[in-house]
Amino acid sequence: MKLTLKSILDAGNDVKERIVLSVLENADVGDFLLTRNLASGADVGLHVQNTFWFPYKEVEAGDIVVLYTRNGIATEKKNANGTTSHFFYWGLDDSIWKEDDVMPVLFQAPDWQSRSAASLRVRKLKA
DSSP, rough: OOEEEEEEESSTTTTOEEEEEEEEEOEEGGGGGEEEEEEEEEEEEEEEEEEEOOOOEEETTTOEEESSSSOOEEEEOOTTOEEEEHHHHHHSSSSSSSSTEEEEEEEEEEEOOOOOHHOOOOOOOOO
């Protein structure tokens, strides 16, 4: 995986709460989705409560990706060491990481397919 979960900071603070990811290899962050799942004991549960699909943007090894829970406008900041911090915003009204029974799940999904539900519905033929 080219990105990795690093930390959750200020959990429970509606303004400051964020999850931080480290970029391990050059990648397009748009190939990644982050979900908040209910935990099943120490394992990830199948119940997805929230999903964030990152917009397409090139990131480089050593960069940091920060996803705030709140509303905001995506920005970036050059760091003193030459890396970049990329800031994204989930657009949620409340904090989501304060409970112990949830866990973040990071997916790398460069290939995907979508179609409208209407185009996939099987229509019955009239007799």
